[in-house]
Amino acid sequence: MSQLTFILWILNVIVDTSGQLAFKAAATNSAEFSGMDHWRHMLARHWFWIGIGLYVIEFVLWLAFLSLVPLSVAVMLGSFNIVVIMIAGRLWFKESLTKWRLIGILLIALGTVVVGFG
């Protein structure tokens, strides 16, 4: 894996995770509302728009990453984002990392290493 490929991969992981965290923050802040009120409340939260902005960046970063690796490799390495997002969910939103989640994380991480460096 070339240096540029590695950097773009890391950037993809960071921006995707940040975007998910921003949306989660926007959604949980508005959780006490429901239906249209929920959406109206969320659209007023700055976290929502930060999330949108991050995903616009992610869109471009993903395209750049795809220019450098085969599509099959790209989606497999992209699966690693799940791992980072779950760890971030534990750190920021106190989401529990139960037995099955930990096993799943380990398997995905292992698979990513095999695809990326095998």
Added chain:
Amino acid sequence: MKRFYILGFLSLIFFDTLAQVSFKYASIHAEPLAMDVAWLVRVFGHPWIYGAFVGYIGAFFTWMTLMKHAPIGPAFAASYLELISVTLVSVWLFNDTLTLPKVIGGLLIVAGILCLARQETPEAKTGETALETSPS
């Protein structure tokens, strides 16, 4: 009801695969990769990028419809199992190769996704609902 799930999951995988294949075509046509406006212009000037939008929008609405009735575990797995369909389509359309690391790594990732999906089943979740409903 079962036909609803199967159709729903297949639609999801179809739209996700369409989005990824469109992205790949767009990135190929925009080559060479460069950190400048000209590259962006090449990306958005080519029709394939709009296939990606169609894929994303289709996937979004399929997901929302599924979420009303489908259990979240299998739905979550289905949304990531595009891995398999995208890889197969990539071999077919982009002269990708199925090397041994890819097959082994891919199977490990799919196994991991299935473990995560299993966590989302109602039986597994009852143990942690107490944790999740407490304010953070």
